[in-house]
Amino acid sequence: MPDPQPFEPDQAAAIAKVRRLMLIASVTTVVAIGAVFGAIGYKVFKAGDSPAGAAGTATPDAMVEVSDTLPAGAKVVSTAVGDAQIVVTIDLGGATEVRTYDPDTLKPLGRLRLAPQP
Numbered sequence: 001m002p003d004p005q006p007f008e009p010d011q012a013a014a015i016a017k018v019r020r021l022m023l024i025a026s027v028t029t030v031v032a033i034g035a036v037f038g039a040i041g042y043k044v045f046k047a048g049d050s051p052a053g054a055a056g057t058a059t060p061d062a063m064v065e066v067s068d069t070l071p072a073g074a075k076v077v078s079t080a081v082g083d084a085q086i087v088v089t090i091d092l093g094g095a096t097e098v099r100t101y102d103p104d105t106l107k108p109l110g111r112l113r114l115a116p117q118p
Contacts, residue, residue, distance in 0.1 A: 064104075066106040074093075074097075075090070076089070076090055076091075081103065083103070084103075085102065085109055086100065086102075086103050086106075087099070087100050088101070094115075094116060095114065095115040095116070096113075096114040097111065098111070098114070099112075
């Protein structure tokens, strides 16, 4: 079997360019796959931190207890529960306040004060 012919300079440059492009594509692919696995791992390990459970849905055994104080002289007028929030309406001596809470974690979502104009 005869020895292979050495490449000409323009052939060697083309082969070096193709190798460089393949190296860039390979490194980009490895970084992208690592980012996907990193995101999946983050979601898996952080899912157990919420009181609602690993999948974000409440389990029958999970109980969350939260206390919220009312201003002096305030009284609860009404409450409503939905899929996205719990709404509590409070009477504050002539002014009305609406407080919303997340039903899964019972964290406050917002507060709306409705006061009569002077």
